[in-house]
Amino acid sequence: PVEHLGTHAYVLRSFAQPGHDLLAGVEAVVLDAPFRHMVTPGGYTMSVALTNCGRLGWTTDPSGYRYTAQDPLTGRPWPAMPSAFAQVARAAARAAGFDSFEPDACLVNRYLPGARLSLHQDKDELDYSAPIVSVSLGMAATFLFGGKTRSEPTAKVHLRHGDVVVWGGEDRLRYHGVAPLKDVPHPLLGAQRINLTFRKAG
Ligand code: MD5
Ligand code: FE
Numbered sequence: 546p547v548e549h550l551g552t553h554a555y556v557l558r559s560f561a562q563p564g565h566d567l568l569a570g571v572e573a574v575v576l577d578a579p580f581r582h583m584v585t586p587g588g589y590t591m592s593v594a595l596t597n598c599g600r601l602g603w604t605t606d607p608s609g610y611r612y613t614a615q616d617p618l619t620g621r622p623w624p625a626m627p628s629a630f631a632q633v634a635r636a637a638a639r640a641a642g643f644d645s646f647e648p649d650a651c652l653v654n655r656y657l658p659g660a661r662l663s664l665h666q667d668k669d670e671l672d673y674s675a676p677i678v679s680v681s682l683g684m685a686a687t688f689l690f691g692g693k694t695r696s697e698p699t700a701k702v703h704l705r706h707g708d709v710v711v712w713g714g715e716d717r718l719r720y721h722g723v724a725p726l727k728d729v730p731h732p733l734l735g736a737q738r739i740n741l742t743f744r745k746a747g
Contacts, residue, residue, distance in 0.1 A: 553714030570627030
């Protein structure tokens with residue numbers, strides 16, 4: 546049962562069966578590259594904490610947004626992408642009609658109650674023809690899905706543990722965000738939401 550958010554945006558409900566492998570993958574990544582709150586070029590400290598795995602990782606600091614091969618906190622390469630991560634990303638892309646998606650970057654976002662992500666576009670990748678795959682784990686969130694300009698109205702989509710969304714084609718550059726997270730603890734993950742966002746960045 547695939548829901549369409551847009552012509553090339555697909556919600557795959559409960560597509561990820563977040564068993565041991567995905568959750569162990571998050572734990573391994575975070576041991577090597579801990580969650581941290583980054584500062585945007587506008588000088589604002591993000592309420593979402595993040596880390597990365599894979600060849601490239603998304604970072605921000607007061608001088609701009611970029612992908613880097615090293616974690617700026619440790620100077621080491623970002624941890625390798627756990628194989629369970631790459632597998633679910635490829636399978637979800639395929640289910641949405643993108644047959645050879647090979648992500649080189651996985652951004653791991655952690656939302657605690659009250660954390661939010663304001664409306665933005667994902668524009669730091671080199672190739673917009675690759676889709677973006679996002680896996681929701683833990684507490685549910687209200688995802689805001691806008692248009693190609695910031696002022697267009699947003700549709701609200703409830704994303705729960707195990708839901709996967711795939712964005713491609715003309716929907717790849719739509720404005721989107723996450724409403725402030727409500728405090729409804731999840732039985733496995735407690736009072737947090739973890740989002741895995743897979744991209745082809747380089
Ligand atoms: C999240 N993260 O739930 C989301 C999932 C981010 C981010 O937005 O940039 O870290 S990715 C949602 C997404 C990606 C690409 C396109 C669109 C949405 N879209 O067109 O709506 O933490
Ligand atoms: Fe985004």
